[in-house]
Amino acid sequence: MGRLKPGEKQPMLKNALDFERPIADLDQQILDLQGHMENPGLREWCEEHNQDYAAEIAKLKKGLAELQRARKRLVDEVFSNLSPWEKTQVARHKDRPHTLDYVREFCDDFLELHGDRVYSDDPAIVGGIARIGDHRVMVIGHEKGRDLKEKVRRNYGSAKPEGYHKAVRLCKLAERFGRPVVTFVDTSAADSSIGSEERGISAAIAWAMEEMAMLKTPIIIVVVGEGGSGGAIGIGVGDRILMLEHSVYSVIPPEGCANILWRDGSRAAEAADALKITAQDALRLGCVDEVIPEAFGGAHRNVQETARSVQEAVTRHLDDLVTVPIDTLLEQRYDKFRRMGRWDVEPE
């Protein structure tokens, strides 16, 4: 958590990653100390042992402040030097906020809309009408789910063809009423099951990209967790592409890349380095427009604060985009993707 009020308890992280363990240990110590201070038995103990209760509390408070300072330093140290592979783990963190968390935090009047009108509803992609401040928008995003049951129901955020068809349907709806589209990207990959192949997962992604490239209404993309290859870019074409500080965007999962390069999936950390998958890399390579800062120590430590900075960025870009004439907007969007990539031009 960013700033704790005096006496406020440090929240515990249930699903700490390996490199978060030292932080979690400190959290535990802080929690223990706080518990000790609040224990009514402490006053009794002081009276029995002829100790000054106020002095004892003051001593503990000092210790607590020290621990909290140490914690702040540690979080700062760990999170300002995350390796690409560590960032991947943060992006996949069990406690990381997902699309529906952001919707809950800053989208008003959200009404979820279901189904592709052809086959089924894919819970791996959610969408609906909503309001962000003064802007009425269509929100679309991958949703991985929180507990195991929900994760299974949502296929861990891996969308099937129906998910992309639903996304296109909602985009068209937004276009018809001149409402901007905001998408949240958070998926490890599109679903590669036999059923998805049978129902045309490739074509579904291709169509979605084409439709979004041509959609006559502003589109803002926010990569909030994992930008997993085709599954991500299937709802990733728009006028602005924003990425959260510790999110990743990659053509292949680092494990898969390591498998191909060295036939050894455990060398994912090396592959993550080589693939340049961080938000900062994507910005440098000209594939995203802005990196949105996360709460101190990662989005999972303070959902509200992170959501506020996402809201601020999205609102700022919405304010800007709604003033652009639609023809200009489409030209700019087309040029944006046309410019992506790096090559040399040899003189002819």
Add this chain to the structure above:
Amino acid sequence: MAEGWFRKRFRPNEIAQQIGVAGDTLWEKCPKCGEIQYSAELLKNLKVCKKCAFHYRLLATERLEMLADNPDEFERWDENLVTINPLEFPQYLEKLDSHRQKTGLSEAVLTGKTEIGGITTAIGITDPYFKMGTMNSVVGERLALCAERASALDIPLIFVSGSGGGARMEEGILSLMQMAKTAAAIGRYRRNTRRICICVLTDPSMGGTLASWASLGDLIFAEPAAMIGFAGQRVSAQVQSAKPPPGYQTSEFQLEHGQVDAVIHRRDLKDSIVNALQWAA
């Protein structure tokens, strides 16, 4: 006897992993049925096995020769776009050299203008022997430019995919973004012209290629028994417990599931393309 020669070229039962370019040697042994044929004869037969109709993979240049009325008059586009190593990916450029030699191409795609059945057409062909026809910055850029030139010239557009690996991982997110770029380019072509865009899927057409430009033609043709699908079987085997049905991710499978318009024998491919070009002209 002669067996030793092509043994080096083809290990039996590795249809999906032909290691050399078919037809380089005097003899070829069909990787599917084992039939031994003169390479010259095989070439005359458009590199289709006369016994079992196995379609060998073609170089992009061979494909062009097969489709163009007069390959010598082919106008090559954007050959001067050159691949760099933007991520400084280990050994990336070094490994490209052998692919260049094998295919005679500077990158995995050949684009340009030619006449097909007397109709001036823009064409882009990805080469399965060049890095599996994977899409990188240059490939995406050439395909997008090809669509834009076709639009400016108001001529039909044909994309032939021999892309087995989708987006090329050595250029990371830059390769990935070519999916969006090519999809946008075709989208714009189809909205700005009333010319037809035909995609031909050949062995193999997979991943990010199939999930972008290769799926966006007005018409989608496929050669018989080509491997066509989203995720490679190694990837999907990790994801799913169910065993894929026989013929999974083949042209015929995709035809049955409504993903391609027609599966067309190589011998009839040009006629079918010309037929469609004339119908839409």
